[in-house]
Amino acid sequence: MTDKSASFVYVTFIRTTPEKVFEAITKPEIARRYWGHENVSEDWQPGSSWQHVRTDEARTVDLVGEVIESDPPKRLVISWANESQKDDPDQYSRVTFDIEPQGDLVKLTVAHDELQPGSGMLNGISKGWPQVLSSMKSFLETGQGFDL
């Protein structure tokens, strides 16, 4: 059996509302402003597919997956794989977004698990998520994301 034991948990606190965080993940026109990518799905309902699309002219699809669970604006669970490896079930990992209000802040927890130790994906996301979450926080609090 493939070893998919690696996992990460990222947390950021954002001065905003759970609805805005959920939209920042699922609405292409918002994600493109801080992520350098859009997350595109027809309806973000369980069983629907989603794509992670670069915001350049070529609109390259970098990642694909399926919506596993959706409970806006509290929780979203999706599967996650490189587009080039989409036919291999072993290459799919899982990302869980948990969004909970804490006073006047929102706690966003991103758990990325079912990853293969030593895989390229593991390498990529360990750099990628801190950037994306910092940029999202900056965007939601100041209107300005980072250059990703």
Place this chain on the structure above:
Amino acid sequence: MDDDDVFKALADPSRRMLLDRLCEKNGQTLGQLCESMDMKRQSVTQHLGRLEQANLISTVRRGREKLHFINPVPLYEVYERWIRKFEEGRLSLLHDLKQQLERNKK
């Protein structure tokens, strides 16, 4: 939770070592972390508390176990605010140097 918490949490060698341990292997229990630290369990617990308060680690309950994960998001914010600027300076220096050298070649 602010920058002060992050810098204070990092201003201790044991806490930095705990972060190193989690970098090597993410998602460890208190017991596992204690094994690699030459320190009383109670002290490790306290240090982990400070790190969690600064949002430098997050914890997840899995069954009866509590797992500790390094959370690099606040570190990235420090990088973005305090380090990236200087890197950009260095990059533009390299760029100028390259232009200068290429101009001399002509």
